[in-house]
Amino acid sequence: MAGLYIHIPFCRKACFYCNFHFSVNQQGLSDMLEGILLEAEAEADVWSAQEFSSLYLGGGTPSLIPPDVLSQFLDAIRSRLNFAAQGEFTLEANPDDVTKELASAWLASGINRISLGIQSFSEEELRWMNRAHTAEQSEAALNTLLDSGIHSVNVDLIYGSPLLSDRAWTDSLRRVFHSGADHLSAYALTLETETPYKKLVQQGKYPAPDEDLQARQFDILMAEAAAAGWEHYEISNLCKPGFRARHNSAYWYHLPYLGLGPSAHSYDGRRRMWNVADNKLYMEQARQGVWSRMDEVLDLPTRLNELVMTRIRLAEGLVLEEAEQLQPGFSARHNTELQAFQQRGWAVLEGGAFRLTAQGRHFADAVAAALMQVEEG
């Protein structure tokens, strides 16, 4: 089992908080798709033994791709790599792109899950974040998708911005929980480096996210999800029971994944590799047929650190036996920390798994760091 991620590095507008790799100039879209196919071709042999159970078209804004082009592109991808019969095929879409025709075309080309970048139901906040769509478009897009017969719909929301009141956040959550969508990714607004937002904050023009507000709205998220009967299965991911995202879960369970396109990351169980985060350089490599990737081999301590970091974010928590396999004596070595976090009410140890409580989820990074192994000096 493996996952396939394809990065479509084009956007209509630059959302002010985003530090993903993209270009707002869409001239090169069809060339880029050609390039990605060449990369898939080049990887086909190495990955021939793998069956891909998920495909995720992310970006950027993959909903920019014209439907006929997308259909051909996906056919070409399928002809190069092996896919499981009941695979999860997700496409990220922006609300302003979604139409009835497009939705059926996506369905016809094999897409069975849409991740809709709604982010906010407030016009003011959408403008503040330089999003390309309106709240009205979001509502319409969501309905169109649900009516189209698509199997699964995820909604992306951002909370903790200085413009979002607790009241408005509660309303947005209820809207999503009762909309017919089955998955929610809820992200705390983050001041990422090299973003317009960061610059604006540094210039004193925009306020930075308020930690107390974010903590409060995270509590609201947990309470509302519980009330709606949704499962909060990862720090930022919630779903109706049975609708966990398969593709993203692969990252957290360390299944192999292949990433195609500029800046995409791959992992083969031993090494993590990543492509150049530059459309021009990527195309240059495609033309020359020489793919040069950065990579790091994950040694045991590193694999342990990644295990701790990702599992601690999951509802299942960190199974201590798995940590022991990577580092014999892990539980004994970290006994003090494991005890301290339980006493503080941040975690519980049940059935051999160390799980964060609602309170502990606010401090997932601190807990992970405490259990990581860092060399001296």
Place this chain on the structure above:
Amino acid sequence: MEHIRNFCIIAHIDHGKSTLADRLLEYTHTVDKRQLQAQVLDDMDLERERGITIKSHAIQMGYKLEGQDYILNLIDTPGHVDFSYEVSRSIAACEGALLVVDASQGIEAQTISNLFMAIEHGLTIIPVLNKIDLPSAMPEEVSDQIVELLGCKREEILAASGKTGMGVHEILRAIVDRVPAPKGDPNAPTKALIFDSVFNPFRGIIAYYRVLDGSIRKGQHVRFMNTNRDYLADEVGILKLEMMPRKEVKAGDVGYIISGIKEAKEVEVGDTITDHLHPTAEAIKGFEHVKPMVFAGIYPVDTEDFEELREAMLKLQLNDASLVFEPESSAALGFGFRCGFLGMLHMEIIQERLEREFNMTVITTVPNVSYIAYTSKGEVVMVNNPSDLPPVEKTDYVEEPFIQASVITKGEFVGSIMSLCMEKRGVLKNQVYLTSDRVELTFEMPLAEIVFDFYDKLKSISKGYASFDYFPIGYRESTLVKMDIMLNAKPVDALSAIIHRDNAFDLGKKICKKLRELIPRQQFEIAIQAAVGAKIIARETLSALRKDVTAKCYGGDISRKRKLLEKQKAGKKRMRQVGNVEIPQSAFMAVLKLDE
């Protein structure tokens, strides 16, 4: 001897001394272009990065003028106020000085004090207007300043550009024509002035000197008069780009001596070398033991590294005799050293060298000057650490070191500089207009006030148009108190400072505020308090951390996020736990950066 010229260069930082020196070396073929890395004379990395000369060096050039060969010895001088004694010894070794002034900047305070030192020593001054090629050059105005200052004729001023090489030949000719040949008795007993020393890991300490009388020979038994130690001259020679061994270095010339000395403190700048059997009658005047002016604690970040830190400090001391230290302990920081430095720059240099050359991560505590406390029982206590200050009830009075400070600036900044100096407890002693727009202000003020944020403030209120110099003028009585800082009611001794009572409330408030910024939020609330004796004079509250969790963690985030957490964890290890509070290194220097 009549064909030797010994000279130094007096210039303000950034006025192009090093570049010009490189040109002199290039034009006299002392180095060829290929060897000429930028700024040959500054051979420590740190010096090159900071663009200043920390330690002085010397180099000999050969120069032919009208068929006659000359030896030109350039003795480089350090360009920072922390090292003014070393400058005076370099000057004492010369007969002439190039006064290099940036044509776009004009004369600065540091230049003036060094210039006066050179004039006092009877040196011939050759004024050079450097960077004449800059579009912003103001040759007329700066020439006026020079004429006024030196009382020289306008035509004596040479125009030059270290960058283009313009005027370099004229400078060389002027050195030969104007600087007098050294005088001295070649047949008298050996008498040489040590103006610098360097540490060589293979050869030990190498002393640089200027021979005044007699000569220094290989194999000679020499005596260093002030330290009263005898050595055998294993090797003597002159200083080209590399050391050139000679049998003898004669009167008037500049050279080096290697005599198996292992520790820098045996070779004191300003000492006199003589023959141990036939000593000269009198040592050269002006010798002083170097005295540290600023003290601070240096602690290993990891308490286990104390011995390693001691080793590193001992090694640093081998080639930097002005560094002094003794072990001390702090309740907050464990075992470390109380170190004495020549000044703040010297302190920063030591800290950086510990990190770069010895890979030591250290915490430096709030620096302080050396106080003298007189107890009611009549004891005299030297206070190099705030915790050494006797309790108020047992103290008769306390004295602190004062300095005479000179600031040169433009007329428009006089008002704000005066208020700054008065705020720093300074008393204006004199005000002189050097030209219609350049003013020299002389203050008497406590040295301690310079240690705190004085330079930065001076720079910002004068927009960079102020230069500063000072010298100590002795101890005076002051109303001083010890201010303690407490975190969650636990005193942190490494954050204590001795301050003037009148500043206590203001400083206490600022320090608490600064610490609130520098200490990261933790999982509980932290009370930050400043106290004088039992009285709390300021308080800030650092609220508890509410969240510590990354939003996204997908395929492309995992490596980046893992590295970030690993780095954070490593950084946390570098923090100091005091009580239950984790304090970053930066907090220990908070007092110095109150207005940033």
